[in-house]
Amino acid sequence: MKILFVQSPTGRMEAPIFPLGLACLAGQLSKHDVKGVDLSLYSDFADVLKCELESLKPDIVCISLRNIDDSTYPVTYSYMTSFSEIIEVLEQWKGPLVVGGTGFSIYPEIILDRYPRIDFGLPGEGEDLLPVLLNHIEHGSSIPEWGGGRLLPWGKVDLDAVSSPDYTILDISRYSADDAIGIQSRRGCEFNCTYCTYSYLSGKKFRERPVARILEDIRTLERLGVSRFQFVDSVFNAPDEYFEELLNAIEASETGLSWSAWLDDRITPDQLARMKRSGAVKVDFSPDAISDRGLQRMGKRGKAADLLPAVKAARALGFHVGINFFNGNPGEGFVSLLRKLWFMFRVRLMLGHKETFVNIGTIRVYAHSPIALQMINKGMIDRDCDFFDPVFYRIKGPADWLYRLFQRIRTLRHV
Numbered sequence: 001m002k003i004l005f006v007q008s009p010t011g012r013m014e015a016p017i018f019p020l021g022l023a024c025l026a027g028q029l030s031k032h033d034v035k036g037v038d039l040s041l042y043s044d045f046a047d048v049l050k051c052e053l054e055s056l057k058p059d060i061v062c063i064s065l066r067n068i069d070d071s072t073y074p075v076t077y078s079y080m081t082s083f084s085e086i087i088e089v090l091e092q093w094k095g096p097l098v099v100g101g102t103g104f105s106i107y108p109e110i111i112l113d114r115y116p117r118i119d120f121g122l123p124g125e126g127e128d129l130l131p132v133l134l135n136h137i138e139h140g141s142s143i144p145e146w147g148g149g150r151l152l153p154w155g156k157v158d159l160d161a162v163s164s165p166d167y168t169i170l171d172i173s174r175y176s177a178d179d180a181i182g183i184q185s186r187r188g189c190e191f192n193c194t195y196c197t198y199s200y201l202s203g204k205k206f207r208e209r210p211v212a213r214i215l216e217d218i219r220t221l222e223r224l225g226v227s228r229f230q231f232v233d234s235v236f237n238a239p240d241e242y243f244e245e246l247l248n249a250i251e252a253s254e255t256g257l258s259w260s261a262w263l264d265d266r267i268t269p270d271q272l273a274r275m276k277r278s279g280a281v282k283v284d285f286s287p288d289a290i291s292d293r294g295l296q297r298m299g300k301r302g303k304a305a306d307l308l309p310a311v312k313a314a315r316a317l318g319f320h321v322g323i324n325f326f327n328g329n330p331g332e333g334f335v336s337l338l339r340k341l342w343f344m345f346r347v348r349l350m351l352g353h354k355e356t357f358v359n360i361g362t363i364r365v366y367a368h369s370p371i372a373l374q375m376i377n378k379g380m381i382d383r384d385c386d387f388f389d390p391v392f393y394r395i396k397g398p399a400d401w402l403y404r405l406f407q408r409i410r411t412l413r414h415v
């Protein structure tokens with residue numbers, strides 16, 4: 001069968017991210033003729049989609065809806081407008097339409113309800129269930145055990161059993177931004193921070209891919225002429241044994257690729273040094289809170305005092321370092337915002353303003369995150385709120401005013 005894989009457009013020009021989810025699915029479909037198109041690369045994405053439908057004449061279209069919105073406060077950009085435009089194009093095309101991806105998986109019922117054109121919605125990981133669905137579509141058979149509805153069961157795969165991603169599904173040379181190309185070494189996260197959707201999306205335990213497969217992905221990217229990738233994993237330095245095994249293997253592989261990863265501040269200077277020797281050039285930390293009380297209220301592990309030493313150690317080795325905080329998170333207010341701004345000012349001045357990036361965001365509350373339930377239970381939001389339209393966890397008053405002013409200045413500087 002001819003299958004068209006479509007990455008939903010962002011609707012604005014932003015550094016494109018290689019659609020790793022689609023590459024993972026394509027890796028399972030070698031018996032089909034799969035073509036990928038990433039509509040986020042085009043401003044005239046509706047026309048591009050029309051052309052693809054006309055020239056390829058696919059039997060099935062599968063869309064990956066990765067993001068609902070950009071989770072930015074106070075001005076939030078919705079990716080659903082451009083998604084609606086491509087669904088409009090697909091109204092004129094008669095063939096089975098399947099949708100999946102993280103954005104879809106957080107809100108499957110709402111999206112299926114709003115877009116009757118979608119024939120099947122497949123939440124969760126698609127590697128196992130998409131081939132089964134395609135097989136049934138090909139043979140015109142129904143799937144009685146799935147109940148006959150449009151919403152299919154949640155997919156969760158055995159990572160030892162799935163094939164490697166097919167990085168040739170799209171022209172990878174078009175993804176040149178620093179963190180645009182991803183390798184995934186594990187799924188899930190066992191830390192369960194209150195605002196986070198990761199454990200909902202891929203489980204409350206770490207599930208690791210065999211290390212040999214990761215090295216295979218690295219070799220594939222080398223062959224494709226890629227020079228840099230990002231580990232898209234939740235926390236690269238957890239669990240400990242897997243982190244050690246993977247790091248040793250990358251070090252021994254003598255890869256010439258540069259890479260980056262998300263860490264927590266339990267990383268040691270020695271581990272950072274080994275990461276550096278194996279090609280790592282950038283690390284990101286997501287402490288989110290600046291006080292022990294804030295960390296505890298967010299369900300984060302670690303101590304506030306551990307952050308600065310970890311950042312200094314990474315900078316001493318020459319890493320680019322990103323540090324992400326939230327404003328107005330549980331347990332922290334105006335004083336904490338001042339501390340976060342002071343931290344930003346200090347590390348950028350002390351450790352290099354071009355190499356040390358500090359971001360202060362606001363928690364965009366997604367459905368199924370523990371904080372969504374907390375907001376409902378505390379009466380902070382209506383019991384029937386579905387969190388599809390952006391809801392932010394924020395405090396009113398001086399911290400909010402100062403934050404808005406700070407964001408305004410940042411936006412003006414980047415215009």
Ligand code: B12
Binds near residue numbers: 021067106179201
């Ligand atoms: C790594 C990451 C990033 C990296 C990407 C680096 C890279 N090179 O890929 C960076 C930091 C750049 C990033 C940026 C952003 N991200 Co991000 N990111 C992630 C993260 C942690 C992993 C994504 C990933 O690669 N997964 C690995 C692949 C293999 O899995 P997958 O994409 O989920 O695909 C599987 C399934 O979804 C499914 N599937 C996917 N497509 C399809 C299609 C069909 C038809 C089917 C059946 C199934 C299916 O099958 C796939 C295989 O199992 C997720 C959270 C998470 N745990 O998933 C957030 C996440 C996707 N990001 C999110 C957001 C909001 C953003 C930003 C908008 C943030 C911002 N303000 O800038 C930007 C958007 C960038 C863009 N243009 O798309 C949100 C989206 C939430 C939403 N509902 O809108 C998530 C879910 C995190 C969260 N807050 O909950 N991100």
Ligand code: SF4
Binds near residue numbers: 191192196197199235
């Ligand atoms: S915020 Fe990070 S550490 Fe916490 S649950 Fe999410 S992915 Fe895991």
